[in-house]
Amino acid sequence: MGDIPSPQVTGPVDPKLLRATMGLFATGVTVVTYTADGQPAGMTANAFMSVSLEPPLVLISVRSTSRFNQWVREGMRYGINFLAEDQRALSGHFGGRPVEGIDLPFCEQKGTPLLQGSLVHIVSRTVDVHPAGDHFLYIGEVEYIRFGEQRRPLIFYSGKYQQVHTHAPMITANGCVEGW
Secondary structure (H helix, E strand, C coil): CCCCCCCCCCCCHHHHHHHHHHHHHHHEEEEEEEECEEEEEEECCCCEEEECCCEEEEEEECCCCCHHHHCCCCCEEEEECCCEEHHHHHHHHHHCCCCCCCCCEEEEEECEEEEECCEEEEEEEEEEEECCCCCCEEEEEEEEEEEECCCEEEEEECCEEECCCCCCCCCCCCEEECCC
């Protein structure tokens, strides 16, 4: 890997520099699903994280101009679908590059659309929304989790999709997941 210049920034941070910097943080790729005007809808997001185990809370960061904000409010549910490498087309489709004729394999849980074939399904009920710069932070209480067929996750790093070799987490006799 080549040398990355190390800028010394002490004043206001240029948004392009911050974007390039954050691109060096590898993330999984999710599609956040919700209902818009009675129809399943979604958006690709990699700004997703676990917030708390008790109570079980997760957070997604949503651009303030996203139509998601029109449809999901406090008390409403949304789905989080962890994508696998073979679901890359779904990432592009829901990330603003619609694919004509793509099969959108929606299923439903707790009245929330989800994408069949995802590594994981999570359904969260919005418990709080915080404005944060040009985004909104949605905190959701996890109400449902389902593991799908385990295979390689879709990873985004340095502005591109990447590959990583993985194995399914081992669940021990006491119910704990390996590494937790």
